[in-house]
Amino acid sequence: MRTVVALTGALALSLATGCAKGAAGSDARTVTYWLWDANQLPAYQACAEGFEKANPGLRVNITQMGWEDYWTKLTASFIAGTQPDVFTDHVQKFGQFADLEVLEPLDDLGIDDKAYQPGLAANWIGQDGHRYGAPKDWDTVALFYNEKLAKAAGLTPAQLDGLSWNPKDGGSFEKAIARLTVDVNGRRGDEPGFDRERVKVYGLATAGGGDGDGQTQWSPFTGSAGWDYTDKKRWGTEYRYDDKTFQSVVSWYFGLAKKGYLAPLADYSAGANPANAQIAAGKAAVAFDGAWMISTYHGFKGLDVGAARTPTGPTGKRATMMNGLADSVTKNARNKQGAKKWVRYLASDACQKTVGGYGIVFPATPAGTRAAVAAYAKKGVDVSAFTRPVADRRESTTFTYPITDYAADVYALMRPAMQDIYGNGAPVGDLDETTRQINRILDQ
Template sequence: MRLRTAVALTAALALSLVSGCARGGTAGSSSDTVTYWLWDANQLPAYQDCAKDFEQRNPGLHVRITQMGWDDYWTKLTASFIAGTQPDVFTDHIQKFGQFADLQVLEPLDDLGIEESAYQPGLAANWIGQDGHRYGSPKDWDTVALFYNEEMAKDAGLTAGQLGDLTWNPEDGGTFEKAVARLTVDRNGRRGDEPGFDKNNVEVYGLATNGGGDGDGQTQWSTFTASAGWTYTDRKRWGTEYQYDSRTFQSVIKWYFGLAEKGYMAPFTDYNSQSNQANAQVAAGKAASAFDGAWMISTYAGFKGMKIATAVTPEGPTGKRATMMNGLADSVTKNAHNKQGALKWVKYLSSDECQRTVGRYGIVFPATPDGTEAAVAAYEKKGIDVSAFTEPVADKKDFTTFSYPITDHAADVYALMHPAMQDIYGNGTPVTSLDETNSQIDLILDQ
């Protein structure tokens, strides 16, 4: 049933998007206006500054920016392709890229002269489609680290040095599990590593929950599966077979969600994608730590009456630490109303001029080294140490960085993996159930 539903959704989306391509450009746009969509409200002021500079450099061209929340963003973007009201340029996500490229709603950017060496390693290469054309211009990047409450760590007797030198394994969890257990406190004041600990009545969880992780586990289990040597698919990019049926993967997932069964990690019922994410649990004092992305640095730093520090991800069985390194890009729509203006805007967005402007806001790490340097300096000015996020990018000896799985049919993979991971985490479904899910996914990729 799941397979038939997923294939039907893909077919319907493909038909609607392709048919939408025959219609006109962005509603309400004009020959001197470039329409640009993004989802992050925190970044809006930075890109408004970029737009002002761009307009001064290109007299007669104007940029109109629209910002909306994450869920609304993708719903409205898909609807805009169907209705023919798509923006000229939009912020693209690598998880969505494969399907958009396959549906031919993106404009090739080969003539923009994007040089991979001008950006942080790997960011530009990820946006090359299976047809060899470029469809995204590097925008920014992020990695994942462990945020933790300094006072709670001190009360638990854990130092910054210890938390920055954790190891883990799927057998006993290593020093990471011991630290999380130590940070956990039940309603009687007993810690998770003390006799009499009541896992059914926990006041403070050692680790917050960010949900089941769907098929990518970016801020949940991905750092563990990668540092155990597992990869999402059979190839780095455009894989044709997923590997959720791997015994390595399943052993890690069993251990990871087992932390909740032991009472060390907040249960699935404590997670709400809209109102009670990991950062909210830490802010409320319900969790002592959380894995989260660099885009959340300012959020954690802004918690009132609470000092939050960060640590690099734990070292795994491979002897390395791992973190997903996600990189966003800007894409031009195939039927952009102002295509020439759109191409100029995207070229400018990936330039050092705009990247440094964005970096100076200290909200994200821009894709160019100069932009990244500006961001690090901006964070330092705010008194925020971001080395847990930048070190994995600079140190390839001790760290492994990896991307979202880049494949076709991402929406179908999500449709299958989202409930599958929720069942494992929330309902205790055996991890071996992923064997069937993986088979269903591979059938879709074979279409």
């Protein structure tokens, strides 16, 4: 079993610069809570007020920081002993934290799987059978599109919502992406004389290579082709990036960039030029993105945005990753009793309906989700492209992030491998060796 000490080398610089300061002020009357999404901060401050009224004498101290800083500082805080009492957890990070034994079991909270959207609660059960996260929210992926550019290309909302694809010729999805692509001379991707080397508007924005999960890149396609990341739904022991179905999908998907329809990898920057910025700037017509970005896309001034469901694949179904965050209590929480009370409140309808009312995310309980849908509707935003795949499983498949040990190692190997295929044209067959390396690590 690895220990937290194993992380000290990677985090030496972080600790030297004193980046972990979150637990200051934690005592028997205060619960410290960390989250990364600034958009959700007001909603959880409102929850904290409700919690404090229901629990006189307890106070919640919330700290918010950006995504990248969040995980670096959180991991460093476990080493330095300055960890928060409670933090927003991501299922992709869960395996590592569970293995490091820095999470407190939450079996005594009485979490009922049936009280939440299907599948969310089960993702937070460790290999030891204990629960380490209380369901918080959920998201799916859909296709955001610039309504003006879609109309100019002659594509209706119904057509965009009814696309299908296959890895041989791309189906109606590739035809639509080609139609939406325009070169500097005004020729579209499906017209004679189209110059793929001088593109003005790409049909599909880039969100990077997708690393090992491809959430907002290739996962809607691999999922609807019938492929899954590992040999088991949860806590798999072997990854399947060497599978021929996966490789055929990846080859086709990144091949869209060679045709000039998908923006090149060089155009992507998570900080400076993410997919939503490409849409806002008119550099791309459509982008796969998550439900957590709904308010961002609809917040761009002068831009009318629609959303369509992911395309139907060879399995005859659509597919989308359904991710769900949770709240976890740290094993060495200074106020463990108060921390568990706070997590139980966060997972309750009382808090989840409050969060839903802000129209930022879909809370994990059905009542919270209904509150969010109503809040979006009040803003004039149709979110059915995100909710329908969850409501009707007959035509859509949902799947989760791969939940395994050594997630950081998988990321470290898959990130450069996928970028090499996307950016440098490396053969997808190279993933055979990458997969062998990953599975040797999991076999330790």
